[in-house]
Amino acid sequence: MRTSIATVCLSGTLEEKMHAAAAAGFDGIEVFEQDLVVSPSSPEEIRELAAQLGLSLDLYQPFRDADAVGPELFAANLRRAEAKFQLMNRLGTDTMLVCSNVGTAEIDDDEVVAGQLRELGELAARYGVRLAYEALAWGRFVDDFEHAQRIVDLADHPSVGTCLDSFHILSRAWDPAPIEGIAAEKIFFVQLADAPLLSMDVLSWSRHHRVFPGEGDFDMVGFMTHLVRAGYDGPVSLEIFNDAFRQADVNRTAVDGLRSLRWLEDQTRRALDGEPVRDTLGLQALPAVEEPAGYDFVEIRTGRLGETTRLLHQLGFALGGHHQSKENVQLWVQGPVRIVVNDDVPDGSPTEIAALGFEVADPDAAIDRATRLAALPVPRSQGPGEQVLRGVFAPDGTEVFFCGRPADGVPAWLGEFGADEESHDAALVTGVDHINMAQPWQHYDEAVLFYTSVLALAAQPSQDVPGPSGLVRSQVMRSASGAVRMPLNVAPAAAEQGSFVGAAYPEHVALYCTDVFAAARRARRRGLDFLPVPQNYYEDLDARFDLDDEFVASLQELNLLYDRDADGEFLHFYTGTLGTVFFEVVERRGGYAGFGAPNAPVRLAAQYRRSQAEHRARTEA
The missing domain is CATH 3.10.180.10 (2,3-Dihydroxybiphenyl 1,2-Dioxygenase, domain 1)
Incomplete structure (x- = not known):
């Protein structure tokens, strides 16, 4: 299973985060925009460092408030997006996360949103970039993954797909089973986060209390089994917003993150044992152990x-x-x-x-x-x-x-x-x-x-x-x-x-x-x-x-x-x-x-x- 981690999960500079992710054993990273903006390293230098460390740059994120806007604002969004596509070419990454609109959305019309994503996808294709559209749990008009997928299907563009985030799905108690009905080639990216069950607004919950798989109360194994049945074969990445993680030692947090993915990989494989499912993720089992006596x-x-x-x-x-x-x-x-x-x-x-x-x-x-x-x-x-x-x-x-x-x-x-x-x-x-x-x-x-x-x-x-x-x-x-x-x-x-x-x-x-x-x-x-x-x-x-x-x-x-x-x-x-x-x-x-x-x-x-x-x-x- 290809593993990845968003740089927002870790403390330190972008360069320190990359070294920690590589030392822990991750295959790749998601580059969080702010980490790059504040770095003195050029995109070309970050690309070279990733190559030296053996890391793939799997995702550039986030691109916010792109859809469900009027013509004038959408034109500005296209100009902003093109600048990011050019940056991504320099950086050497080909997938960008596009979040459902939270702040500027004013048109509650799936046809309009799909048309705007199609136009963004056409522009992205000129630069060899793919757009992974993600339904934020607090999105103004699009807040669940099935709705987002319907819009992706309406957009009907090879450069437009979906990003599935376990937090946005499980925090709202959405049933993840319909993931199995999504065409595998349209699932462009997958982000994982667990969380303790808390009674609070979902935005605050997301921004401060996400944890690595196995450290919270979500059914992460069940989520993964649906993903495997869908035939997804891309990176499985961690996106954790947690105040403690961003203050803790970067190296041990990275190790903890990889441990969570290895445990989840093992548990998912065992949960699917005996099912006639083609394992497109290449799940590896850990040595089986009994609980201590x-x-x-x-x-x-x-x-x-x-x-x-x-x-x-x-x-x-x-x-x-x-x-x-x-x-x-x-x-x-x-x-x-x-x-x-x-x-x-x-x-x-x-x-x-x-x-x-x-x-x-x-x-x-x-x-x-x-x-x-x-x-x-x-x-x-x-x-x-x-x-x-x-x-x-x-x-x-x-x-x-x-x-x-x-x-x-x-x-x-x-x-x-x-x-x-x-x-x-x-x-x-x-x-x-x-x-x-x-x-x-x-x-x-x-x-x-x-x-x-x-x-x-x-x-x-x-x-x-x-x-x-x-x-x-x-x-x-x-x-x-x-x-x-x-x-x-x-x-x-x-x-x-x-x-x-x-x-x-x-x-x-x-x-x-x-x-x-x-x-x-x-x-x-x-x-x-x-x-x-x-x-x-x-x-x-x-x-x-x-x-x-x-x-x-x-x-x-x-x-x-x-x-x-x-x-x-x-x-x-x-x-x-x-x-x-x-x-x-x-x-x-x-x-x-x-x-x-x-x-x-x-x-x-x-x-x-x-x-x-x-x-x-x-x-x-």
């Missing part, structure tokens, strides 16, 4: 070894051994849960989640798929006889490893610590319930796509949780079985600037236990510093659920929180924060599948109060 290990990096291992001991973990060749690496175990502690960092460095190991059926296929999706491999050395663990970097820098599932359930790498899998019978903690990862706002959508495409996790509907520093956006990435659950949180801007904790926004590991009361009592005996829960919470809890007084008193005694829905109950407690990490211990009763969302504001407020107190103490000292 669970967490193999969690690695924590810390320059505060003593307080970190003390906390693990308080939660019931025991030292499983020291690594045979990496003297700064320890293993802590409880039942089937394995936490690797790495203190190969300067003393005092904050504690953080460094790596996650996922149990997968075929690690080789998983790493192959991940690297084809432009994920960077993690460099890792191993000594003689040590297991080869292969992984890639997630967008936030976390290392993601793909670990096999041995038949006996005992990972071979445990031997490197001199450890064997212990009996699980007496363990209170019996699994990793979920891992909550904090994401920088500008890379949140990238993280959603990464875990969707690389690990085959599905994104659940997002929700906002209020906290002292602002709303925290949370979206759960989940395997179908529920064995892997990863809420991704976007920290409020104030928290990222340090006003929340004086450091990075915290993330946490949630441990599943069979008896949260017993786990809390054991932790208290061992001196755990619980995150305190205010009296007001328990009074509100009693009002909400009409709980037994003794039960509420037991919760309050141990700083436990509680939630309930129609399927079951959820009980949990939090530790204090070490660096950027804290732990949660949870017990699920019945079929409760949530995460105690009503209790999140309590946790956020308590963490905020504690962090502010610690900050004041450091300042006064």
Whole structure:
């Protein structure tokens, strides 16, 4: 599949955008007019740079407000268009995007519009240029692709075709199935954009909230299947207007964009598998991978070894051994849960989640798929006889490893610590319930796509949780079985600037236990510093659920929180924060599948109060 990206998607200069697109692996680009206008490079120099980088110049855009105007204005539009055609000849691109009129349209007559497009097409043909007519979702008279196609058919000119843009079609909830009825040779260009479902005017939605395929809520795979059935064989291009993308690093945004197209290509091919459809796009499938069966290990990096291992001991973990060749690496175990502690960092460095190991059926296929999706491999050395663990970097820098599932359930790498899998019978903690990862706002959508495409996790509907520093956006990435659950949180801007904790926004590991009361009592005996829960919470809890007084008193005694829905109950407690990490211990009763969302504001407020107190103490000292 030929891939392309509009330069408007990326930050930087036109030249920087071109280098980033080429480095990411795109076949071509759309040149956004403003990027060229503000560039000191001549059209000939841009053409030469594209040739050096191996990029095709697939589209010049946009040409606005050309149609549905009176004779005098249309004559001016023809003069303007001819100047652009001459420019395109210098640039070396032969297709121009013509948008349906938004600002100057005054004639609501398809015959008139078709006649004007025909005349524009006749002029374009003299310069070897084609016109791709696009229905903007907010066009004054033409705002849907079927209407635009009827006008193209009326124009009946070989240089006039249509541009199909997924945002303009799906944002208006138009059925994309009629794409299959468009003659393939009249589909001159295709632009793709996904988006979250928002309730707002479509123009603002388009200008600020588009995302790459797989990062929003549109059925992009369905859109693509209609395109393939139509027989389209041209470039598939990204046109994304997004405030975060245009501020983010140009190279990583380009990589994210190509990853989205490779994922979409794979998903489309699989969706069409078995259909007698001629694949004119040349869709390539990625190596198939199953969703992970669970967490193999969690690695924590810390320059505060003593307080970190003390906390693990308080939660019931025991030292499983020291690594045979990496003297700064320890293993802590409880039942089937394995936490690797790495203190190969300067003393005092904050504690953080460094790596996650996922149990997968075929690690080789998983790493192959991940690297084809432009994920960077993690460099890792191993000594003689040590297991080869292969992984890639997630967008936030976390290392993601793909670990096999041995038949006996005992990972071979445990031997490197001199450890064997212990009996699980007496363990209170019996699994990793979920891992909550904090994401920088500008890379949140990238993280959603990464875990969707690389690990085959599905994104659940997002929700906002209020906290002292602002709303925290949370979206759960989940395997179908529920064995892997990863809420991704976007920290409020104030928290990222340090006003929340004086450091990075915290993330946490949630441990599943069979008896949260017993786990809390054991932790208290061992001196755990619980995150305190205010009296007001328990009074509100009693009002909400009409709980037994003794039960509420037991919760309050141990700083436990509680939630309930129609399927079951959820009980949990939090530790204090070490660096950027804290732990949660949870017990699920019945079929409760949530995460105690009503209790999140309590946790956020308590963490905020504690962090502010610690900050004041450091300042006064």
